[in-house]
Amino acid sequence: MHLPCTWKLHLDNLEILELSGCWWRELKSLHFPNLKELEVNNCGRSALFTISGFRSLKQLQTLNISDCDLLEEIVEDVRGDEHDEMDSKTVIELSQLISVDFKNLPNLKSFMGGANYECYMPALTELEVNNCELSSLFFFGDLQQPESMKFSKLEKLTLVSLQSPTSFYRKKKEMDSISSVQFQPLFDGMVAFPSLNELIIEDLEITDIWGEHYSKDNVVSSSVCKLKSLEVKKCSKLDSVIPVSMLDRLHNLEDLFIEDCSRLRNAFPPVK
Numbered sequence: 001m002h003l004p005c006t007w008k009l010h011l012d013n014l015e016i017l018e019l020s021g022c023w024w025r026e027l028k029s030l031h032f033p034n035l036k037e038l039e040v041n042n043c044g045r046s047a048l049f050t051i052s053g054f055r056s057l058k059q060l061q062t063l064n065i066s067d068c069d070l071l072e073e074i075v076e077d078v079r080g081d082e083h084d085e086m087d088s089k090t091v092i093e094l095s096q097l098i099s100v101d102f103k104n105l106p107n108l109k110s111f112m113g114g115a116n117y118e119c120y121m122p123a124l125t126e127l128e129v130n131n132c133e134l135s136s137l138f139f140f141g142d143l144q145q146p147e148s149m150k151f152s153k154l155e156k157l158t159l160v161s162l163q164s165p166t167s168f169y170r171k172k173k174e175m176d177s178i179s180s181v182q183f184q185p186l187f188d189g190m191v192a193f194p195s196l197n198e199l200i201i202e203d204l205e206i207t208d209i210w211g212e213h214y215s216k217d218n219v220v221s222s223s224v225c226k227l228k229s230l231e232v233k234k235c236s237k238l239d240s241v242i243p244v245s246m247l248d249r250l251h252n253l254e255d256l257f258i259e260d261c262s263r264l265r266n267a268f269p270p271v272k
Contacts, residue, residue: 015059019043028076031056036096043068046107047076054112055092066103075112075119093120101128106163108132124151128158151193158200159186185211192223197252199227203234210243229255236260241267 013034021042028050032038036059040048048065054075065074100121102108112119159168168187186204187193188211201209209232227250232241238261242250258267 028053032060033057034059036060037062039064041066041068044070046070046072047074049075051075051092057094057097059096060094061096062099063097064099064101065105066101068105068108070107071105072107072109073112074108091118091120093122095122097121098123099126100124101126102132103128103130105132108134110134121151123153125153126156127154128156128160129162130158130160131163132161133163151191151196153195154193155195156198156200157193157196159202159204160200161203162205185209187211194223195226196224197226197228199229200231201233201235202231205237206235207237207239209238209241210246225249226252228252229257231255231257232261233257233259234261235264236262238264240264 011030011032014032015034016037017032017035018037018039019041028045028048030053032053033056035057038057038060039062043065045068048071065071168191185208186201186206187209224246230241230253232238241256241258241261241264256267258264
């Protein structure tokens with residue numbers, strides 16, 4: 001099925017787009033400068049956007065993608081002329097994006113494919129990723145500015161059934177190194193969550209949640225001080241939930257729920 005040419009003249013003002021069981025090839029490279037809500041399910045494509053099409057989503061507030069068995073990346077790797085265009089524009093900013101929800105994407109490898117660009121979402125408030133084949137949610141390169149790795153407004157984070165060895169972020173130079181992910185905690189010192197108040201982790205192949213940077217007295221360790229609710233379920237390889245050195249930084253924690261973590265002997269490791 002092809003998108004009628006006459007439609008393309010009227011998409012600039014489109015604010016809501018919901019597609020089920022279809023994703024036209026032409027849509028991948030079209031621009032939607034006023035699109036606010038995008039919902040896609042049962043799409044049979046390996047990628048939804050070219051980099052130029054994705055960059056046009058300046059007003060996007062909500063992104064929901066589900067039940068796309070063939071989807072490997074939301075934004076495909078750049079090639080040809082588009083690669084040359086991206087050389088001087090490494091970071092893409094979606095300043096209005098508030099909510100991202102990915103569910104049942106068994107072949108999803110990354111949010112953005114390739115090592116030529118990165119995405120900055122300063123307004124992101126809620127992120128849920130459920131049943132996706134991910135090794136890392138986000139990739140950050142050596143040129144990334146510290147503020148780009150700070151999810152300043154993220155309040156709720158839900159990570160469920162990510163099928164590969166998992167970390168929240170990975171540096172570009174580590175993209176092809178599986179071993180570097182296997183020994184990396186879910187969160188390390190490169191990413192900060194100063195507004196996070198609810199964290200749900202379920203069925204992840206991780207041994208640690210927090211990296212050593214969260215145990216030190218620095219900006220990163222204080223970035224989780226607003227956390228109120230922590231839920232951890234079905235993480236069979238998890239050794240500990242909260243390091244003792246972090247306890248005084250989680251003074252707002254009200255609810256702690258732990259279930260079916262077979263390797264876990266103590267929610268908090270003993271003080272040595």
